Amino acid sequence: RESKDQLVIDAGQKHFGAITCRSCGMIYTAASPEDEAQHMQYHQRFMEGIKFVGWKKEHIVAKFWDGKIIMIQPDDPKYAIKKAEEVRELVDNELGFKQTTLSCPNKTVTYLYVSNEKKIVGCLIAEQIKQAFQVLPESVSHDLQSLEMLDRHRAWRCSTVPQTAICGISRVWVFSLMRRRGIASRMVDAVRTTFTYGSYLSTDDLAFSDPTPDGKLFATKYCKV
Numbered sequence: 001r002e003s004k005d006q007l008v009i010d011a012g013q014k015h016f017g018a019i020t021c022r023s024c025g026m027i028y029t030a031a032s033p034e035d036e037a038q039h040m041q042y043h044q045r046f047m048e049g050i051k052f053v054g055w056k057k058e059h060i061v062a063k064f065w066d067g068k069i070i071m072i073q074p075d076d077p078k079y080a081i082k083k084a085e086e087v088r089e090l091v092d093n094e095l096g097f098k099q100t101t102l103s104c105p106n107k108t109v110t111y112l113y114v115s116n117e118k119k120i121v122g123c124l125i126a127e128q129i130k131q132a133f134q135v136l137p138e139s140v141s142h143d144l145q146s147l148e149m150l151d152r153h154r155a156w157r158c159s160t161v162p163q164t165a166i167c168g169i170s171r172v173w174v175f176s177l178m179r180r181r182g183i184a185s186r187m188v189d190a191v192r193t194t195f196t197y198g199s200y201l202s203t204d205d206l207a208f209s210d211p212t213p214d215g216k217l218f219a220t221k222y223c224k225v
Ligand code: ACO
Pocket: 095, 169, 170, 171, 172, 173, 174, 175, 178, 179, 180, 181, 182, 183, 184, 185, 186, 208, 209, 210, 211, 212, 213, 214, 215, 216, 217, 218, 219, 221, 222
């Protein structure tokens, strides 16, 4: 299913008449009724999912010129947990993740980036962990095409030697039209200051689980600074 969606999107970008919806970010062909119907359906679900009405008790962990980061912990009110779950489902859908329940909900903290327009434009899910396995750098040189293939298949080689890590980042997502503005970086910054009460986590304490190509590029850059 995931690869089929990808094909549709790739084709859409090459054809004249492809439109990017400025609200939900979906790329579709306006001339195709099938595409339009698919967009309508996606659009509605997405807009509903990222809508943030505002709560009486919001745990704001950071404020910026364009929005704020709120933290949702396992013992928070039901409405907050429900919203976190709703956003996670949207993100999982985009990432092609099939597993819909978290392995350890009582150790999971969700960070949402809420824009001034009251839309959730970023989501990060962090879990307390004890160990992680480092992704190994590629040993042989690849030409661009085979590297791309590797990207698609997520065939990273991992070390068999566990390393201690404190915080596992199981998902990090930013709305497609708002990427490369430092939103993911600001969410990870917030994790580092708030995840373990009273201490600031170093990048060595973080582990990004099963990263996508985007996730790997981001994590590599972030952890170097
Ligand atoms: N390509 C190359 N470099 C990148 C990319 C990319 N796609 N994304 C981030 N970087 C690097 C850049 O150096 C960037 O700095 P620059 O823009 O000044 O060059 C730096 O990382 C910081 O990037 P941010 O702006 O903080 O990251 P952003 O807000 O764009 O979010 C994210 C990055 C979350 C990976 C976003 O691209 C996304 O949502 N992608 C789709 C979902 C996804 O694949 N998420 C990762 C899943 S893996 C996991 O969750 C563990």
